[in-house]
Amino acid sequence: MRHARGSRHSPVNTQKLTIIAQDPSIRIGGKIVVSEVDVPAEELLAGPRGYRVNVIDFDTATSTLYKPAVLKRARDGQYEDPFALPPKANGKPRKRPKGYDKTLVSDPTFHAQNVYAIVMRTLAQFEFALGRRVPWGSQGHQIHVAPHAFADANAFYSREHRGIFFGYFTGPSNRTIYTCLSHDVVAHEATHAILDGIRSRYLEPSSPDQAAFHEGFADIIALLSIFSLPDLVGQLLDRGTPRGRMISKAHLTTEALKKSVLLGLAEEMGVGLSAGRDSALRRSAKLKPGRPYMSMPEFSEEHDRGELLVAAMMNAFLEIWMSRLKKIGFVAAGKRDRSLVVEEGARAAGHLLTMAIRALDYCPPTDITFADYLSALLTVDREVVPDDKYGYRAALLTHFNNFDIRHARGADKDGTWKQFDGQGLVYARTHFDSMLRDKEEVFRFIWENRKALDIDDRGYVEVQSVRPSIRIGPDGFTLRETVAEYVQIMTLQARELKTAFKITSPPDLPPTMRIRIFGGGALIFDEYGQLKYKIANRIEDARRQTARLKYLWESGALDGDQDEGLRLARLHRARMARPERSE
Amino acid sequence: MAASAPTSLNIRTYQVGFGDCFLLSFIYDDGKKRHVLIDFGTKALPKGTPKGHMLRIAKNIEATVGEDPFAVVATHRHLDHISGFEPNAQGSGTGNIIARMKPTVVVQPWTEQPDLAENAKAPALKRFGKGAAARVAALSDVHEIAAHVVDATRRGQLPREMRDRLSFIGEDNIKNPGAVKNLMTMGQKKPVYVFSGTKSGLDALLPDVKVHVLGPPTVAQSDKIKSYAKTSDQYWNFQARAMRAGTASARSKGRSKVLFPRHVASAGPNYPVEARWLIYHARLAQAEQLLSIVTMLDKFMNNTSVILVFEAGSKKLLFPGDAQLENWLFALDGTNDKYKALLQSVDLYKVGHHGSWNATPKKLWALFKKKKATSGPGRLKTLMSTLEGVFHEDHEVPRGKLVTELKNQSDLVSTNKLPKSDLFKDTLVQL
Structure with missing residues (x-):
């Protein structure tokens, strides 16, 4: 038997595509940080247009339709990534062609590729965690994505318009800022579309918690998904300092990490908003723990309330990461092995990301509260790791409590959902x-x-x-x-x-x-x-x-x-x- | 010489369609009258209104006031509240008529204080507090954003069904430099710029009438209220800048500034079939976005409204301009017992923002003790200057539920029901 591409081997499952790893403002050595990410392999038309995402580059501000990105088929059946850096030679860093960074910012076909890859990658993370195909919240199999939809500092998913729309705007130094080039913004919007597909009633007005949940959850996914890019994390941990195989412990404290690029969202947009603001649009992890947040009037407002969820989750992540690092020790005075640090971060983030997604199945479909979500998270983890040997549940409970989020009222003492007592249930009339x-x-x-x-x-x-x-x-x-x-x-x-x-x-x-x-x-x-x-x-x-x-x-x-x-x-x-x- | 006390008050509610114009004539026991004109503007007149309607109103105001003492209050700078103060080059405009009446004083919100944006630290301006300069600068940004929106609707890039609504709100928020300048210079005395708790500037004009200023709050005052979402003043600067990215070039040359000129597939109007669904929906989504922006900025401007309570004899009369929830929150804050007591005993309420859904907060309406289902002496009187059908039905103005409540619980006078031939409706209040 032969497969479609004329090979007796199974077709590959993934395709590598280059994306901007954070946004064009995050640079190392003056260069934009890029990453090659794996996205599900599929038949692609011009756009790119695949089986779940259809990128159409129309700008309403100027009524202009831009040419679609066309990826050429390579010999191995995969598509050529037109923005891939040359492969490493003899272990030396990849050399960038002249004007490469400028091309990334000024070529709309790269923008189209960037949004396509990040949206598909985010979708793949959900499908991996849930072990099934995940629908969009909007009708249809393919969601529209418009990378330059309007001149405005906004980006959003719209169920009614079956699309994700990204704006562009002029930054403080008259430079155009494209929201479609921000990994965090794209992953955040894609998460809204996916969450809406899994739990459609969470967009309805219900309670301060439900109003805040969509935003908080989308932030969590955007932040944790970055850690699955080890090269990037390794580079960003001590950005601006000379890098080598070792990394100083000074960069690995909880406080240092909270301030790092990795824990901030949408840096370029944050800077674009106004001078004097924190560089990131949102840095929830820096919220101080131990306040009665859930009853404070200013945290009944949905944006601030959403940050509590993010703060709890990201602080739990940091504690788990730090505790894993303690186990691996130092390789020299005050130095740790960079690759091990990154690997441990990726493991902790990967596990939490999967938990965060899978927990949705364990939440009620209407009127969600943060308490419900905490119990769902704990239950998911108990199902996978009954003895909590890595301390995930303990860390989650501690940090959610630190931000005044308690487990659900009907849950067990350890915060997990109680199993259903199935006595009296009739199965005989169903198959x-x-x-x-x-x-x-x-x-x-x-x-x-x-x-x-x-x-x-x-x-x-x-x-x-x-x-x-x-x-x-x-x-x-x-x-x-x-x-x-x-x-x-x-x-x-x-x-x-x-x-x-x-x-x-x-x-x-x-x-x-x-x-x-x-x-x-x-x-x-x-x-x-x-x-x-x-x-x-x-x-x-x-x-x-x-x-x-x-x-x-x-x-x-x-x-x-x-x-x-x-x-x-x-x-x-x-x-x-x-x-x-x-x- | 001390004046006598006022015995009655005639409130003339002019038919200005979607706008406000009230002439308060206090009648003193010596027979003399003293007048306060609160706002004079329109955004839309009823269909069939003859040309020169606003001029007839200006002349009526002039004739009614005559040589009596007279002051002007411009609650905020929306077109529907100040368009009547716009002079023309020939000196025959409505604004020229009001100016030649030489009001003793013009009262405006603190945000109208000239030079505040540039010299916020000047001793005379320090009383407006921290953040005042940014607030004033934000107002100017709001005008620019409104102009962008109006421009986008004129260029026809937005779906037809959204254009009217966008241009209505957008135009109400674009700058009226002529009216603003006229208000600044028409008074015999220097203009008075007020905020919550300050003197009104009307005390000398209206002996034996206490005029309480309940709003607008300054930035520092409103910062004390923590229970609602605020919009940063810097945001408007940011938003104005953001919108320049797509429209600046278009406005100057009539052509749009294309981001990537070498990558254009089509500039329309005949786009490829496979892109048309997205194009229609992207435009609709963008129009909805613009509507969300102009609604926000409209509210922002409304919340600079002066809120006055006139306390004369045994009566209290509330004139809040277009103040919406955020402006009211300071006055309604639990700590402001004095304001609360005043509001509880209000006898007459000028309905805020033409009867819109959020300018009469439930909390405020609940305070009015004189509202009741049965008519008779002592019942709350309400005045509403409005015009049906100019806003989209989703945001109906006046709001049906509110109008029903006003009718059921108060003696309502609404310009919406005035016969076309009537220029105004008088309401006499015995003080």
């Missing part, structure tokens, strides 16, 4: 094979077991998805679980809420106003099709619904003037527009 993929079959399971599952049957219930989750278990064997999510929806008049659900309405809420309430859960079935976890927000949870209603009323979300389609765009603009916070 194992159908339960792996069929929404109707899972709904039947819910219907037959609604009492045992404690699902209120007064409202509308819909199974939104049934997805496989495949990972390697603690014993090294492949483990296939099934994740199903159901949503409950009910619409009542405000005056009916008290009687029906003991929900207290805000005093000035008009009694006849129609209020829509949500509930729902994630059902995790083990490899035998038995229900292992039910992680749910019950629709009749009066405490949660009362708090939600109060938030919606006070934030104006019930006034009907908020255009939800533009929520992320508005969120990003407000994030840039807010004053710098004084510590």
Whole structure:
């Protein structure tokens, strides 16, 4: 048997493409830091246009459509990377052609390649963590990406417009800043599109936590994914100092790392915003721990609240990294082996990144709170590493608590979700094979077991998805679980809420106003099709619904003037527009 | 000689469509009158309004005031509040008429203080506090951004369905240099620039009337409120600069500044079929972006509005310009008991921002103790100057829910319901 390219070998799974590793302002030796990254190999048309991403370079400010990037097919069946640096010769660093950096900034086909590669790479990270294909939040298989969509300092994913749009703007020294050249910005926006595909109701107004979750989560993915580029991390750890095989311990303290380029987001945009600001657009890891953040009025605002999630996660990451470094020791006085340092960072970040993504399956599909997310993270890790031998769960608990985030109320003492007590569940009326993929079959399971599952049957219930989750278990064997999510929806008049659900309405809420309430859960079935976890927000949870209603009323979300389609765009603009916070 | 006390007040609400123009005539027990004109501007007049309508209003103001003492309050610099102060070269404009009436004083928000951006540290200007210069500079950036947006709508790059709304808000926020200069120079005395807690500058004109200034807060005052998202003043400078990247060249030469001239595939209008879906949606997304920007800057400008409470006899009358939530927050802050007490006993409320959804915060409305379902003496009176149908329905002005509440809980006078032939509606308040 021959494969498509005329070879008897399986086609390669990945394709190397050059990207700007951070953004054009991050330079070493005056040169833009670039990296060759692996992206899923696929058939590519001009754009690039692949099976998940369609780059179309249209600028609304000037009504100009730019020529697409065309990648030529090489002999080995892969595509030629037109911006690849020449290969290393005799171990010497790669030599850059003259004008290489200028080309990167001034050639829109590189910009198109850059966004394509980072979006595909981010998608691949999610698919790797979840062991399945992941849909976009928007309709269709291919998301549009416009690298120079408008003259504005903004970039956003829009479900309604089925695309990710990147702006460009003039920086302080009249230099044009392209948001599509910032790894952090591109990875952040791609994450919004993917998260929206996994949990579509997280973009709805619900609570300060849900409002902040999208932003915080997208930041976490952007920050952690950088650590999978070892060459880059090795270079950026002590940028500006002479580099060699060793690295001084002075660069490896928690404080030094918090200040490093690696822990800051979108440096060039940050500088572009205004002089005097921290160089990064956001450096959440520098938040001071130990304050009652979750109840502080300024942290009820969604941008600042999102930073708490990032601060907790990135501080946990630093602690884990530092503790792994202690185990490897020094190779000379005050010096560590650079490659080992990078390797340990990549391992810790890779594990946390996978946890962060996989935890989404263990979160309720509506009205997420940071507490839910923490419990989901801990549960995911317990499933993979039951004895916490690397201290991930301890570090996460400590640092989430440091930023005033506690585990969920219904969780176990150690913060993880309790396994579902499956006594009384009826499996006889459903079929194992159908339960792996069929929404109707899972709904039947819910219907037959609604009492045992404690699902209120007064409202509308819909199974939104049934997805496989495949990972390697603690014993090294492949483990296939099934994740199903159901949503409950009910619409009542405000005056009916008290009687029906003991929900207290805000005093000035008009009694006849129609209020829509949500509930729902994630059902995790083990490899035998038995229900292992039910992680749910019950629709009749009066405490949660009362708090939600109060938030919606006070934030104006019930006034009907908020255009939800533009929520992320508005969120990003407000994030840039807010004053710098004084510590 | 000490003047007598005012016994009644006539409030003349002029029909200016989408705009504000109120002439307050305090009638004293000696029969003399003293007048305050609060705003004079329009952004859109009702359909079918005859030409020269604003001129007729100016002449009516002139005739009503005559030689009586008279002052002007310009709550903020939006077109729909100050366009009537614009003079013309012939000296026959509405602004010329108001100027020749020689108001004793013109009261404006502190952000209108000239030279504040350049000389914030000058002793006379220090009272405006830290951050004042940046706030004033931001206002100028806001004008530039609004001009960019208006320009983009005129060049026809945005979807048709969004253009009217964008240009309406954009044009309201572009600079009105003629009116601004006229306001600065028309008073007999130096203009008074006020902020929350300062004297109004109207005390000498209105004996036995206390005029409380509740807003706008200075930067330092509003910084004390921590519970809402703020917009940094520097942001507007940044945004203005960002937008220059795409429009500067276009404005100067009528052609757009293309980022990568050597890589152009098509400059339209006939784009390749496979790109058209994205092009339409990118344009729509961009129009939505611009709308989000002009809405933000419109709010920013509204929040520079002067908020006044006139306390005369037993009555309190609230005139907040277009103040929106962020302006109100300082006055409504839990620590401002004095303001709270004043607001609770308000007898007449000029509805903020033409009845828009967020200029009458729920917290403010909840304070008014004199609102009630049954009509009769002592019931809250409300005045609303507005015009239906000029904003997009998603952001309806006046807001239906608010209008219903105003009708149910107060005696509402709205210019929206005035017959076309009427120039104004008088409301007499016994003090």
